[in-house]
């Protein structure tokens with residue numbers, strides 16, 4: 001075998017691609033479960049993500065810190081692990097090999113693709129349209145913001161929600177398709193609860209962090225693969241350590257544009273050459289203009305396209321027959337296996353295509369990347385040892401703890417009545433400035449909840465959702481603030 005004589009070739013029992021949360025968690029499982037197995041982590045970025053201080057808050061809610069650190073930390077911990085810093089260029093499922101950008105070829109018995117996603121930008125080739133994904137793109141955003149007087153943020157998901165609240169000293173025009181803010185995470189009622197915070201000055205940061213904390217190791221140099229290689233996705237609290245301040249002396253100034261999309265993006269030259277376009281007295285003075293479908297046009301320093309992610313699948317597709325989901329993710333079954341033999345996938349790159357529990361849905365989140373990476377590792381080991389394995393309990397109920405507008409936010413199950421049609425009812429309790437509690441009931445049973453603020457209800461509600469108790473007899477008493485619900489259901 002000519003190939004095997006090449007020193008640039010080596011075969012491992014397990015190869016994992018991607019040094020984000022999914023890949024690192026997967027590798028940790030593999031390396032610790034079979035210490036005699038050779039494990040390789042191939043990653044394009046210079047750093048890896050490590051989960052630390054993992055804490056199970058309740059049966060399914062979890063909290064942890066995340067550190068961006070040099071890969072040597074992992075290699076010191078697991079002597080059977082080799083970390084290779086290079087981008088995978090192609091995959092040959094027939095020969096069970098991957099080829100990296102620097103011409104090395106690595107064989108595998110079992111492979112897990114954890115290459116994450118990248119921002120789905122409104123336009124790819126405009127330097128004034130930015131996406132935020134990794135440390136480099138966040139730093140670029142911060143640098144551009146420091147000189148900016150007005151930015152346009154497009155999108156209504158996690159990144160947009162965080163930015164419009166965090167950015168100070170710069171006018172933010174926020175363009176959303178929907179009738180209410182934050183519709184990927186909650187409903188119009190919760191949006192009403194949060195909106196006043198956009199209009200007020202930001203309070204001093206005092207409240208303790210109630211969700212996974214994200215840290216970046218400052219001393220770690222941005223070396224190795226260079227600026228074109230994307231690093232891992234940022235995550236919880238990515239903006240805590242950096243100042244998101246523009247060039248103006250204002251706290252918040254957010255101008256919301258509801259129910260609209262971007263019609264056209266053009267430069268000041270294009271604007272001046274198009275006499276029918278006018279945008280008021282500032283005509284032509286901004287580097288970029290955004291025309292919205294509601295007829296308004298805004299000039300700004302730059303646009304943030306916070307419009308979701310696309311899975312990083314390209315290097316793996318050529319000459320293979322992966323089944324792809326509608327969102328572009330690699331389809332995986334209930335053992336995290338793709339449609340190609342011995343190839344698994346986890347995290348943002350994959351789409352969970354097994355028959356989901358009625359109370360779970362996939363969202364491209366930090367916690368799910370960790371859970372999928374962990375479970376994929378366990379499945380790979382079980383299959384290698386020909387042992388049976390069942391779908392992990394964490395996929396029974398969707399659960400997410402995060403923080404928006406400085407409030408703790410807990411989402412459980414079908415928190416927005418997803419997929420329930422008209423077949424559900426809502427109970428809501430709201431105390432302005434303090435808390436917002438929404439319960440989704442279907443057939444008298446709790447199937448989801450949104451908890452904003454320090455409600456202390458998450459554990460009880462999680463139990464009520466898991467045990468599917470008939471709550472009809474309790475009616476609206478369920479949310480009566482004068483009843484200690486924990487005692488009630490003891």
Ligand SMILES: Cc1cc2nc3c(=O)[nH]c(=O)nc-3n(C[C@H](O)[C@H](O)[C@H](O)COP(=O)(O)OP(=O)(O)OC[C@H]3O[C@@H](n4cnc5c(N)ncnc54)[C@H](O)[C@@H]3O)c2cc1C
Pocket residue numbers: 017018019020021022023042043044045086087088089114115116117132133134158159229230231232233234235236237238312315346347348349364365366367368369402
């Ligand atoms: C700004 C921001 C804020 C967020 N905030 C939260 C939050 O508060 N809570 C939450 O739950 N989630 C949050 N998320 C989402 C969360 O960060 C992601 O869902 C999660 O990190 C995905 O992990 P992953 O391991 O699948 O992918 P990634 O972290 O994207 O890692 C992919 C890895 O693969 C490598 N790679 C890619 N292509 C190749 C290749 N061809 N060859 C080799 N290596 C490759 C990359 O270098 C990277 O190391 C946020 C995301 C962003 C961008």
Ligand SMILES: NC(=O)C1=CN([C@@H]2O[C@H](COP(=O)(O)OP(=O)(O)OC[C@H]3O[C@@H](n4cnc5c(N)ncnc54)[C@H](O)[C@@H]3O)[C@@H](O)[C@H]2O)C=CC1
Pocket residue numbers: 122154155156157158159160162176177183184261262305306307308309363364365402403
């Ligand atoms: N606290 C948290 O849990 C956070 C989670 N994240 C995660 O990071 C990832 C990236 O975040 P986002 O980019 O905010 O993605 P997202 O998937 O959360 O939201 C994308 C938003 O963009 C909108 N959109 C899509 N195409 C559009 C278009 N052409 N024009 C206008 N609007 C459009 C969608 O309607 C949606 O509101 C997501 O997976 C998200 O869940 C990000 C930040 C915080």
